[in-house]
Amino acid sequence: MAKPLIVVTGKNGQLGRELETLAASFTGLDFLFTGREELDLNNPDSIPAFFKEHRPAYVVNCAAYTAVDKAETERETAYAVNAVAAGNIAKACEELNAVYIGISTDYVFNGNGTSPYLTTADCDPVNYYGYSKYMGEQLAREFCSKSIIIRTSWVYSRYGNNFVKTMLRLMKERPEIRVVNDQLGSPTWAADIAAAIVQVIQQIEAGKAVYGIYHYTGKGVISWYDFALAIRDTAQLSCEVLPIPSSAYPTPAKRPAYSALDTAAFTKDYGILPKDWNTALQECIRQLS
Ligand SMILES: NC(=O)c1ccc[n+]([C@@H]2O[C@H](COP(=O)([O-])OP(=O)(O)OC[C@H]3O[C@@H](n4cnc5c(N)ncnc54)[C@H](OP(=O)(O)O)[C@@H]3O)[C@@H](O)[C@H]2O)c1
Numbered sequence: 001m002a003k004p005l006i007v008v009t010g011k012n013g014q015l016g017r018e019l020e021t022l023a024a025s026f027t028g029l030d031f032l033f034t035g036r037e038e039l040d041l042n043n044p045d046s047i048p049a050f051f052k053e054h055r056p057a058y059v060v061n062c063a064a065y066t067a068v069d070k071a072e073t074e075r076e077t078a079y080a081v082n083a084v085a086a087g088n089i090a091k092a093c094e095e096l097n098a099v100y101i102g103i104s105t106d107y108v109f110n111g112n113g114t115s116p117y118l119t120t121a122d123c124d125p126v127n128y129y130g131y132s133k134y135m136g137e138q139l140a141r142e143f144c145s146k147s148i149i150i151r152t153s154w155v156y157s158r159y160g161n162n163f164v165k166t167m168l169r170l171m172k173e174r175p176e177i178r179v180v181n182d183q184l185g186s187p188t189w190a191a192d193i194a195a196a197i198v199q200v201i202q203q204i205e206a207g208k209a210v211y212g213i214y215h216y217t218g219k220g221v222i223s224w225y226d227f228a229l230a231i232r233d234t235a236q237l238s239c240e241v242l243p244i245p246s247s248a249y250p251t252p253a254k255r256p257a258y259s260a261l262d263t264a265a266f267t268k269d270y271g272i273l274p275k276d277w278n279t280a281l282q283e284c285i286r287q288l289s
Pocket of ligand 1 (some may be wrong): 035040064066081133
């Protein structure tokens with residue numbers, strides 16, 4: 001019997017690369033990893049032909065315009081990639097009776113919450129990146145009856161640019177750094193998201209599909225300052241880390257003050273349990289060293 005084909009977009013991103021690393025050990029599934037060269041999501045019209053040619057059973061859409069601050073000014077590109085392309089891929093999935101798995105963000109919420117956001121909570125993004133990702137969720141769900149949206153947050157890995165790698169670099173270069181302590185959320189290791197996605201696909205293959213919106217993040221709610229302290233201590237560096245308010249570190253895009261996500265639905269429907277954020281951080285830093 002032919003193995004189901006899984007097309008993964010964003011092969012050069014943090015999550016795409018973790019999925020590619022993991023894919024090697026899943027011989028029962030066929031993967032096709034794509035980057036801009038194979039499929040440019042800023043050219044949404046090219047999408048239908050690509051999917052007609054490859055005819056996947058699943059698409060994991062990891063590609064995204066992820067430059068949160070630049071998205072405030074490069075709105076057209078952010079919308080084309082995060083919203084229009086997501087919708088077009090979902091449409092192509094519907095035509096092929098394929099499953100669309102889209103990755104979304106905690107930035108769909110406004111951050112005024114005080115307890116982890118449920119998957120059913122109202123979305124109200126405070127920046128354009130969050131808005132474009134929210135529209136991508138909406139279009140995907142509208143166009144594909146077999147769609148799964150997995151919202152995650154504060155993603156890091158050994159690959160690409162992320163908070164952990166930036167902190168490690170700065171902590172080696174400087175005696176002291178300042179990090180905001182009034183934004184709370186949950187760091188998530190991309191390798192854990194990749195494992196969760198493969199688990200979802202295996203469960204669907206086993207006939208236990210449930211479609212809809214899910215949340216998956218590391219377990220625990222901390223500030224960026226707490227995260228920086230943990231990075232320093234895990235890497236055994238001696239840089240001084242000072243807490244500052246967000247008002248002392250103005251950025252073009254506003255960030256939600258609180259963006260922890262309730263992951264219970266994912267555990268209930270797919271049996272996926274988030275890993276403690278600190279355990280995951282230690283594993284990632286071990287890989288980096
Ligand atoms: N990073 C986070 O903290 C975070 C938090 C919450 C949710 N998410 C979501 O999680 C998913 C994975 O994030 P990530 O951290 O792996 O992102 P990433 O490292 O920034 O990777 C995104 C990938 O998308 C690709 N891409 C961008 N524009 C494209 C286009 N026009 N055509 C084709 N590919 C394009 C990029 O290609 P190039 O390499 O060529 O630029 C990059 O490889 C995204 O949906 C993101 O929105 C991320």
